Amino acid sequence: MVKRIGMNGDTAVAYAVKQADVDVIAAYPITPQTIIVEKLSEYVNNGELNAAYVPVESEHSALSACVGASLAGARVFTATASQGLALMYEILYIASSLRTTIVMALGNRALSAPINIHCSHDDAYAARDAGWIQLFAENVQEAYDLTLQAFRISEDKNVLLPTIVNLDGFILTHSLEGVNVFEDEDIAKFLPPKEPIQPIDPENPITYGPLGLFDSYIEFKKQQAEAMKASYPHILQAFKEFEEFSGRSYKPIKTLGMEDAEIAIMVLGSTAGTVREVVRKMREKGEKVGTISLTLYRPFPEEELKKVLKGVKVLAVMDRSYSFGSPGAQLFMDVTATLINMKEKPLIFNVIYGLGGRDLVPNHVLSIIEKAKEYAELGEVSEKEIWIGVRE
């Protein structure tokens, strides 16, 4: 059974967390995630959610409390954005290395300075090395669905890694959409209760988080690296089970027109909708353009991308963030590293857009396609990095 409720992204995430019957929530409010924590404390205080809501005094303490709670065997949730994620940074690595199953919603927001509360992917990218599985929602329905799937994925005994669900700040967190939600009693058909592998138990005393010197550290990291790689098929399995449960299909990447595209645009998050609209209109005119958006960002869907980019002449990789002094922004570097050893690969250029909530409109997408055509003509990329929507 399904209901359709008007909710914004934050509310949809909180609703999913409630239905997932989490045990512990430890979170600190930060725009644009505040509605998540407010809704969750409302659910708890009204007796709709049987959970411990820990109103921690900072994001660093939020993630620390989540680590403790996850080790104790609880199903755990937190949410943050931007500066809050930056503050929890050291604990991100620890949460993954200790193989906690924390689920975090990230209301993607730009990093200061200047201080800005609107959407960039800085915070999502900042976490990309830390060993968290990362999913990107394109709309509010996906934010709801992916939050439920995140618990199923993290707690899978073959995965045991924490997961971040990204949703664009304000664009998704605060936008009202109609969301198809499940009945509470049906959730258990998809999401079983958490069965921790080695919870804190005085009957079985384990030492969690010892000192690992040069005679053990690299082995622990190798083990963690392999775990992240090995999680891939189990993430796909969770998507498959969700499709059987809901009728909605989730895959690591979404494509439009890639069967014959010569020019392609790759994008993360809600902007995918705008890009797809423009691509659809151009394809109606017979243009061989296509678009790829990523639902799964970590582990990076290398094989799917290699397959889908065969035959593409020019690829524009859109990044809603920037890595100062790097040979490209973050998704650009991920993609180029994926394609580097292929005998035939497209020309690739980087498009920096939307920082701090700067709007991206269909005309911008058209200009990206024009640029791509120019490079296709030229046979080379004269400007590797272009910024869209800046007052020059």
Added chain:
Amino acid sequence: MKYKSWKEFPIGNVIPEPATSLEYKTGKWRTFKPVIDQEKCVKCLLCWVSCPEPAIIRHDDDTVAIDYDFCKGCGICANVCPVKAISMIPEEV
């Protein structure tokens, strides 16, 4: 390192068994070792209580003995003993 391959390492950076430090004999640290004169000992248990390791064994009858596998020779026991029943003598080389 008792684990040979990364595949054998415990998942999640844990030490799965308690008290594995018992395999690491810190008795090798000593340069002086405590010797208890059981005749003088009044079984006050101050040495047992103050030993940092712990390397003092408390028997059922409250007599005490040094666990030389782990005693680091700090000398606290000799210092706190109210009847000077413990002497610190140089360790054999």
Added chain:
Amino acid sequence: MSGLNLIKTLKEIPREELLAPGHRLCAGCGAPIIARFVLKAIEGPKVVVNATGCLEVATTIFPYTSWKVPWVHSAFENAASTASGIEAAFRILEKKKGKKSPKVIVFGGDGGTFDIGLQALSGALERGHDLIYICYDNEAYMNTGIQRSSATPKGASTTTSPAGKVIPGKLERKKDLIGIAVAHGIKYAATANPAYPIDLFNKIRKAASVKGPTVIHYFTPCPTGWRADPSRSIEIARLAVQTRVWPLYECDNGVWKLNVNVKKPKPVEEYLRLQGRFRHLLKPENRWLLEEIKRDIEANWERILKLTGLS
């Protein structure tokens, strides 16, 4: 606190050792002494959360661990918040699944408590989590090489407050941890000292019996950092009390009590002389600082006498 099994003799201390030897703490270190005491004094199932520091590092060098209870370390400044998460998890799991909650014990050094860990501690105290927080205070960041903390006493020489030609050691006074803790309205906080083992044991037992956060501030002799003879650690600890440098007192439900009334204090030089970190204070050119320290000790003593209703 009726119904509490407080002890009068050392013989009553439980025999079981839940801290195994083979750890790498320095010979003569005061930290494992309180770890042993805590694990003996608190009955029933327990879980320890440990901040980064000497106790954590030296007792858990993979694959060796000295702990016979579940033990968790995540980072340096978050022992109290990690513990808050564990306590909240067990509280809710007990409600939802009937899982029995162990007592949550938190160990933090003076670094991980007074300085970088103060926020997390404050948050945990304000939220009222049921845990006992033990600050084992060796009066500097010992694990990283004896750098000063806000718990380093005035006049002490550390590697970041060295007794130099122009500035003779740390000039700031020590933070009042018990005052900070009690300001949060918690039901029990106390200072403790390894030279007073029965007092130490009973305080731990009292603190652990409270349903809510409690704080024990424990004097931790450090022969390495204090440049002292390891065999005299307990002797130095006793002198700290007998010179009024380390008053032994508790605050039990807002009622302050002095546990050891040092009516005729020993001269503080007897305490300072045994430690290399203080020896420069005995030089004539530093006499002004020594006098300031003595005045501070007396002022602090007067303050505690007032609080405990003895002045």
